[in-house]
Amino acid sequence: SHIQYERVGADVTMKCGSMDWDAAVTWTANGTDIDESHLNGSYLILKNVDLTHSGQYSCYEGSSWHLKYQTYLGVGTPPKEPVLMCRSNNYPKGFYCSWHLPTPTYIPNFFNISVIHGMREMVCEKDIFPKNRCHIKYLQLFSTVKYKVTLTVTNALGKNSTTLTFDEFAIVKPDPPESVVAKPVPNNPRRLEVSWQNPSSWPDPESFPLKFFLRYRPLILDQWQHVELSDGTSHTITDAYAGKEYIIQVAAKDNDIGTWSDWSVAVHATPWTEEPKHLTTEAQVTETTSASTSSFMPPPTTKICDKGAVVGSGAVAVCWTAGLVLAAYGVLFI
């Protein structure tokens, strides 16, 4: 059995092995007979092939049905320039490079990567998974010499390559912080306590400390608040809107070099709110006199509430306790 690869749009001629041109043959594609209109003598002619022409082609001698030739046809394209990315999420241990093709070729591709640092060629160990990735261990730290990474992709129809050149520091980007937790603070209607952990891939946070960026907003608003934290893995938000659910995320960066990580998984939390008190007496009074007081609407009340109970700017604070008391007074004076 043979294998052949052809470009999309090409005209393909298949010979039936050593059979003469005028021999009587039958061609099949994936086990299905091919119409004689595609034959020129014993040659199979496929014009302007596309992806649907890929498959197993077999040629049988006319009368004996002996298999005379078999080939797998793969229709595809030569590779376009690959997309290459290199990053160090475990500084100072090393970095990894990963790649992909912007469009599929539909036929097998082979990738070769070379990493050069100054005069030295370094080994990029291929990862088992994902298979389009390899990693390099730093042999030197704090070097001003750039790294040059060249990725070449080859298939039966052509080759292409791309090169990245970068400084040791430029590609440092930690993974996002892990285990982000946000909790309300008891008896504090405007606070949320947020904590997180260094990404587990960052090997030595003591010697290579991370700094963090926290962002938060109530679900009902689009604008984020931001806080940058140079140390520690926790922070207390003190200006949350009472009773509103918040969305919170954290990002990390090496203290000195590189770029910010992606944002962590978002967590949700709502600040502590006071539980409504069980007011049996007032409720019963309101209930028994409701028929005669149906037209009476207690006015909205304001009181000098705790700042934390204000909901939104310019809003009037409604305090349940005062409202119920005034409702009860209203009932008594009718």
Place this chain on the structure above:
Amino acid sequence: MAAADSPSAALRRRDLCSRGIRLAGKMRSDVIDLLDTYVERQGLDASASVAAVEGVPVAAVERWDEQTGTQRLLENLAAYRAFRVLLSQMLEEHREQLGEADAALGRALASVLLQVSAFAYHLEELLRLESRGPPSEEGAPPPPAPHLGLFERKLRGLGVLRELAQWAVRSARDLRQLTKPSPGSVSAPIRAESP
């Protein structure tokens, strides 16, 4: 030798390391700003490759994590003493070349030179704490600036500043290693009791 392990010595060491780390951070930030200014004022290409410049201490190191505390201090001190000389030469050349025409660049160079000197002092103090004392600077005078053409001098200056920026990062890392109670530190500091 007993003094090196005393609580006061440990606290002094930690204090010097903390201040040194902050100074290294500030120094790096200023060197990066100076690099931008230097490249612009000298008409250079920021991405130009500069071959290793003779006499400029190279920050690149292999097996950095295996270095002892003393090695770190000595290598840092040798580097910053060299940078002190190199920056002084750059400043002098700048004044000869441009006089007062580019005072901002001159001031930036002078500021970085001051920080380099301050950092070298920190390192000397750390070495004194170890009762080893810093190596003497007396003896042979610093090597004179090589006779280079104007463009070569500009490239050399670029190499000096780039390498200094790397050293500033390395130094902060080195000092953090010194504060760890591990083989990387000069000696295991005695932990202060928490309040």
